[in-house]
Amino acid sequence: MKTDVEELSPTRVRLSVEVPFDELKPSLDKAYREVGRQVRIPGFRPGRVPPPVIDRRVGRDVVLSQAVNDAIPDLYAKAVAEGDVYALGQPEVEITNLDDGKELTFTVEVDIRPKFDLPDLSTVSVTVDDTLVTPDEVAERLAMLQDRFASLKGVQRPVEDGDHVSIDLSASVDGQPVEDAQASGLSYPVGSESMLDGLDQTLIGMSAGESATFTSELAGGEFAGHEAEVTVTVHSVKAKDVPGLDDDFAQMASEFDTLGELRADTRTQLERDKTMQQVIQARNLALEAVLDQIDIPLPESVVADEAKNNRDAILDQLTRAGASLDGYLEMTGQTEEKFEADIDERARRAVKVSLVLDQLARTEELGVDQAELSGYVTRQAEQMGVAPDQLAQQLVENNQLSFAAAEVLRGKAMNVIAERVTVTDKSGNPVDIGAALNTPVGPGGETEGEVLAETDADTDAETDADAETEAGPEEAAAEEADAKA
Numbered sequence: 026m027k028t029d030v031e032e033l034s035p036t037r038v039r040l041s042v043e044v045p046f047d048e049l050k051p052s053l054d055k056a057y058r059e060v061g062r063q064v065r066i067p068g069f070r071p072g073r074v075p076p077p078v079i080d081r082r083v084g085r086d087v088v089l090s091q092a093v094n095d096a097i098p099d100l101y102a103k104a105v106a107e108g109d110v111y112a113l114g115q116p117e118v119e120i121t122n123l124d125d126g127k128e129l130t131f132t133v134e135v136d137i138r139p140k141f142d143l144p145d146l147s148t149v150s151v152t153v154d155d156t157l158v159t160p161d162e163v164a165e166r167l168a169m170l171q172d173r174f175a176s177l178k179g180v181q182r183p184v185e186d187g188d189h190v191s192i193d194l195s196a197s198v199d200g201q202p203v204e205d206a207q208a209s210g211l212s213y214p215v216g217s218e219s220m221l222d223g224l225d226q227t228l229i230g231m232s233a234g235e236s237a238t239f240t241s242e243l244a245g246g247e248f249a250g251h252e253a254e255v256t257v258t259v260h261s262v263k264a265k266d267v268p269g270l271d272d273d274f275a276q277m278a279s280e281f282d283t284l285g286e287l288r289a290d291t292r293t294q295l296e297r298d299k300t301m302q303q304v305i306q307a308r309n310l311a312l313e314a315v316l317d318q319i320d321i322p323l324p325e326s327v328v329a330d331e332a333k334n335n336r337d338a339i340l341d342q343l344t345r346a347g348a349s350l351d352g353y354l355e356m357t358g359q360t361e362e363k364f365e366a367d368i369d370e371r372a373r374r375a376v377k378v379s380l381v382l383d384q385l386a387r388t389e390e391l392g393v394d395q396a397e398l399s400g401y402v403t404r405q406a407e408q409m410g411v412a413p414d415q416l417a418q419q420l421v422e423n424n425q426l427s428f429a430a431a432e433v434l435r436g437k438a439m440n441v442i443a444e445r446v447t448v449t450d451k452s453g454n455p456v457d458i459g460a461a462l463n464t465p466v467g468p469g470g471e472t473e474g475e476v477l478a479e480t481d482a483d484t485d486a487e488t489d490a491d492a493e494t495e496a497g498p499e500e501a502a503a504e505e506a507d508a509k510a
Contacts, residue, residue, distance in 0.1 A: 030108040036324040040133040042104045052096035056088045111138040114326040136324035144318040146445035151310040155450045156299040158292050166291050177263040184228045184262050186216040191260040196253040205246040231259045304461045308443040323376050332372035382435040391437050393430045401433050
């Protein structure tokens with residue numbers, strides 16, 4: 026077999042392949058056997074029909090066509106290997122000549138991995154947040170723990186912000202009761218602002234047994250968008266009874282005997298949390314810094330496939346939430362053009378990230394062992410709420426284990442980037458990301474780096490810890506569904 030490679034662009038090639046007819050013999054024999062089993066010819070048992078008889082009764086062209094279709098995948102794989110081509114996406118195959126008994130020629134156009142150089146990682150610098158834990162942060166974490174152990178107790182006083190009340194609600198529009206806007210014995214946390222506009226302000230100052238009326242716009246039902254007169258009646262008022270911050274609380278809420286021990290452990294946990302956040306931030310910022318230094322032509326068919334997958338995933342989320350794309354666009358304040366532009370931008374970034382991390386993995390000769398692959402499957406299964414064995418079986422059946430291994434490799438490549446670049450915190454102190462990545466954190470002795478590599482390559486991570494993000498499809502779909510309720 027002979028293969029010529031013609032570069033059509035930095036991301037696409039045409040392979041011209043010449044195959045001696047002898048190399049088609051295994052596929053030709055297979056085609057004769059399969060056709061022989063399908064046809065019924067008097068005097069011959071199925072599968073025992075001689076090729077000359079099949080040629081006369083069915084046609085040699087039919088057999089040749091089936092043989093070529095069977096042979097093309099393997100021939101294409103050999104051509105890619107011969108031409109030293111790293112193909113991406115689906116190939117476009119055209120049979121240019123089939124000379125029976127002599128030669129098969131065909132061409133393949135396919136996108137390829139572009140060639141580019143990685144920057145010297147030691148010249149890249151990023152700045153991450155400090156990990157200093159303040160006394161106020163310790164106090165805030167302890168206050169959250171106190172709140173978890175708080176109980177509700179009835180009080181004989183007017184409603185205050187933060188109380189829990191039992192109430193009845195009834196709404197009317199133009200004097201007519203709204204059937205789907207009535208509720209009795211509803212438990213409501215005052216200050217949550219999770220129901221009707223004006224409800225929280227009306228409740229504050231009311232006492233058990235009192236009723237009040239206010240005006241609010243209905244969010245759903247037959248009269249959605251209409252102004253309604255809403256009457257609220259308070260049945261009971263309960264306040265949070267928060268336990269005191271002392272040794273007794275430490276013994277109740279933890280394994281420690283004293284508040285001092287609990288406070289010290291809380292500080293240690295916060296420091297550990299901040300270190301993990303710092304490592305994640307360093308990985309993301311380092312990746313962004315590297316991406317900024319590389320200009321890569323992107324294979325358009327791969328970008329198009331990635332964009333389609335992203336779009337389909339969003340539409341699937343909306344459908345499962347009972348929402349629509351139009352509702353999602355309205356909820357997020359986007360036009361359809363902006364939505365499509367964002368999809369395309371995300372796809373291009375994801376493809377670029379994959380190309381960079383894959384090349385770094387090859388350059389560093391990174392590999393994935395069975396334990397790492399199992400760890401990835403286990404963590405993905407936990408996120409999906411399925412059994413690890415079930416997910417592993419699905420990956421095998423769908424031939425997706427190679428994709429799982431690729432994700433682990435990309436996570437390990439991100440770790441390499443974070444270790445090689447220069448990282449300092451906002452106070453100017455150097456940060457040893459390598460040491461943090463090698464810190465044992467998992468129950469089985471896994472290191473921080475192994476957990477991050479197995480969990481996610483983080484190719485779509487937000488790199489600014491303080492950045493505000495728009496509502497995602499799941500959140501917007503949930504809000505739209507609530508509005509319809």
